[in-house]
Amino acid sequence: MSDVLGRVYQAGEDIVREGETGDCMYVIQRGEAEVLRDLDGVQTVVDRMAAGDIFGEIAIVQKTVRTSTVRAVTEVHAITVDRETFLRRVKEDPTLALNVLQVVAGRVRRLDTEIARLKRELAVAGGR
Amino acid sequence: MDAKNKGSTAHRIEASLVDSISGSVVTSTSGGLADPATWAASGSGAWTEKGSKPDPSDMRLQEGSRVAVVGGGPAGSLFSHFLLRSLSMSGVQIELDIFEPRLFTHSGPSGCNHCGGVVSESLVQILATEGINLPAEVVQRGIDSYQMHMDVGQVRISTPLQERRIAAVYRGNGPRRAPPRMTMGFDRHLLEMAVAGGANWRHQLVCSVQRDGERWRIGCTEGEGGVYDLLVVASGINSALLPILAETGIGYRPPAPLRTFIAEFHLGKSVIETYLGSSMHVFLLDIPGLSFAALIPKGEYVSLCMLGDSIDDHMIETFLNSREVRDCFPEGHVPQNVCHCLASINVKPAQCPYGDRFVFIGDSAVARLYKDGIGSAYRTAKAAAATCGLQGISASDFQAGYQPTCRALVRDNTIGRFIFGVCHLIQKLRFTRRGVLRMVEKEQSVPGRKPRMSGILWDVFTGSAPYSSVLLRTLHPAFICSLLWNLLVANLPGVASASREVRVT
Numbered sequence: 032m033s034d035v036l037g038r039v040y041q042a043g044e045d046i047v048r049e050g051e052t053g054d055c056m057y058v059i060q061r062g063e064a065e066v067l068r069d070l071d072g073v074q075t076v077v078d079r080m081a082a083g084d085i086f087g088e089i090a091i092v093q094k095t096v097r098t099s100t101v102r103a104v105t106e107v108h109a110i111t112v113d114r115e116t117f118l119r120r121v122k123e124d125p126t127l128a129l130n131v132l133q134v135v136a137g138r139v140r141r142l143d144t145e146i147a148r149l150k151r152e153l154a155v156a157g158g159r
Numbered sequence: 160m161d162a163k164n165k166g167s168t169a170h171r172i173e174a175s176l177v178d179s180i181s182g183s184v185v186t187s188t189s190g191g192l193a194d195p196a197t198w199a200a201s202g203s204g205a206w207t208e209k210g211s212k213p214d215p216s217d218m219r220l221q222e223g224s225r226v227a228v229v230g231g232g233p234a235g236s237l238f239s240h241f242l243l244r245s246l247s248m249s250g251v252q253i254e255l256d257i258f259e260p261r262l263f264t265h266s267g268p269s270g271c272n273h274c275g276g277v278v279s280e281s282l283v284q285i286l287a288t289e290g291i292n293l294p295a296e297v298v299q300r301g302i303d304s305y306q307m308h309m310d311v312g313q314v315r316i317s318t319p320l321q322e323r324r325i326a327a328v329y330r331g332n333g334p335r336r337a338p339p340r341m342t343m344g345f346d347r348h349l350l351e352m353a354v355a356g357g358a359n360w361r362h363q364l365v366c367s368v369q370r371d372g373e374r375w376r377i378g379c380t381e382g383e384g385g386v387y388d389l390l391v392v393a394s395g396i397n398s399a400l401l402p403i404l405a406e407t408g409i410g411y412r413p414p415a416p417l418r419t420f421i422a423e424f425h426l427g428k429s430v431i432e433t434y435l436g437s438s439m440h441v442f443l444l445d446i447p448g449l450s451f452a453a454l455i456p457k458g459e460y461v462s463l464c465m466l467g468d469s470i471d472d473h474m475i476e477t478f479l480n481s482r483e484v485r486d487c488f489p490e491g492h493v494p495q496n497v498c499h500c501l502a503s504i505n506v507k508p509a510q511c512p513y514g515d516r517f518v519f520i521g522d523s524a525v526a527r528l529y530k531d532g533i534g535s536a537y538r539t540a541k542a543a544a545a546t547c548g549l550q551g552i553s554a555s556d557f558q559a560g561y562q563p564t565c566r567a568l569v570r571d572n573t574i575g576r577f578i579f580g581v582c583h584l585i586q587k588l589r590f591t592r593r594g595v596l597r598m599v600e601k602e603q604s605v606p607g608r609k610p611r612m613s614g615i616l617w618d619v620f621t622g623s624a625p626y627s628s629v630l631l632r633t634l635h636p637a638f639i640c641s642l643l644w645n646l647l648v649a650n651l652p653g654v655a656s657a658s659r660e661v662r663v664t
Contacts, residue, residue, distance in 0.1 A: 034301040038322040058287035112284040120285050130290050
């Protein structure tokens with residue numbers, strides 16, 4: 032028989048909440064989640080994530096509050112990666128941070144594309 | 160090549176082979192490096208046809224280089240994965256062959272790598288961070304807690320947030336005569352990952368390794384394996400290849416082994432759920448010679464893993480007949496095992512696990528004492544791959560890039576020996592067992608109290624933290640005072656213990 036690693040989050044459950052402090056990041060093993068940003072009291076979905084995606088990595092490298100809420104869309108299994116475990120390994124093997132860097136780079140690229148698309152739509156809408 | 164050239168080259172190699180752990184130069188032994196005749200007989204060859212030692216700066220993997228990885232277990236597959244990933248970032252294409260005759264798809268010993276099959280809590284986190292996730296087909300059971308059994312009581316220690324962060328896996332494809340399952344062995348999963356990253360999997364058994372000029376010539380039971388620029392040995396400690404390599408004159412000496420007993424019992428999923436749950440069951444019993452014993456639930460089966468200096472039939476029988484073990488099975492009856500083996504683990508590091516154009520990784524080099532063998536495979540594989548990909552493949556490159564990882568493991572094992580010595584003392588002395596149990600119980604019952612003892616036991620049993628970190632925490636004055644107090648109170652007349660659950664925070 033098989034099993035899935037990580038903690039289970041039910042659909043609709045918040046995995047992390049914007050504004051809360053955190054000292055860990057997460058790796059999704061199964062299921063889908065959405066990233067929400069609170070703007071003027073309204074939560075807007077800014078990204079979606081699935082198995083293999085990493086989030087909450089900012090809390091590992093900066094002592095700051097969560098910048099977004101991540102909510103399970105389906106049942107989500109996610110592994111919690113402790114700051115202490117991660118930093119201890121990075122000290123011995125700095126290349127470990129490369130994968131996190133690649134994930135962050137991919138997210139920045141995707142969001143850049145999204146911003147460009149939205150700006151173009153705004154420009155088109157403004158030109159009408 | 161004439162005898163004079165052979166001799167001078169042999170001395171140069173001898174000087175270059177530095178013991179990676181102690182830093183001392185390896186002196187020749189019988190049939191060793193200083194004897195050119197022996198060296199020639201071993202088929203080691205010479206560094207160059209001209210007899211001159213190559214410049215270490217020339218020893219780098221470049222476009223078209225050929226790498227032989229002997230052994231397709233976790234160390235070999237992870238090394239291949241990380242090296243290919245590292246080189247692909249720099250746009251360098253190499254040819255990497257993994258020599259692994261097993262398919263890891265057969266049940267029983269022929270498809271197994273003879274190991275308890277536990278991926279530690281910290282390794283699960285790190286592999287996930289590396290982008291190496293263990294799918295449900297690979298994980299036989301997610302472990303979320305440890306149950307510690309002693310004659311004075313038992314206690315459960317859980318992971319924070321009740322999270323399944325320890326993976327119980329099969330290294331092969333399950334015990335002997337196990338029915339076909341829709342699952343995959345851990346080793347096969349990693350091997351397929353390496354192949355997906357560009358490695359060639361050669362289903363061949365390596366039977367000889369010889370120097371061919373600067374390079375390595377691999378011989379297989381089914382003919383010529385090929386000539387390679389770099390040799391990576393990841394064949395584990397149970398391989399017959401290690402003594403052969405030790406005779407090739409490269410200075411390598413295999414690690415010291417410790418015998419283990421591993422057995423599989425068929426209980427069925429519902430029985431396992433009732434009696435063992437998702438906990439790993441650890442036993443601190445006063446059985447002479449027994450260092451560690453655990454029951455690991457895995458789907459339809461439970462694995463028994465025993466480590467000790469003198470494991471024999473009598474010790475196994477004594478252990479299985481103990482009340483604490485029988486209580487983990489239905490009606491107090493331990494069934495006949497369906498599969499068992501007496502495998503070895505690495506308890507003392509190899510000498511000279513690297514040199515010009517060769518490196519030994521995983522159990523054939525150095526491993527963490529008693530615990531987290533797969534984690535040691537990951538650490539040595541990653542360090543060796545980073546060295547080969549970013550620095551070079553000369554002895555001096557491995558000295559700078561690979562040796563620190565080996566040395567860190569060896570130093571931590573020295574502390575580990577002390578810690579397991581203390582654990583052994585707890586096993587032997589009933590009054591200490593009472594004190595430890597009471598301390599863990601109290602940590603649970605008083606909200607907000609720091610779980611010092613349960614955290615330490617968790618890290619010792621799971622192998623999640625370095626032994627140095629565990630030792631530092633035992634030296635904390637609060638821990639010492641609390642332990643002394645609990646030792647005193649637990650041994651007062653009329654004090655009884657009850658089984659409790661403890662959560663590590």
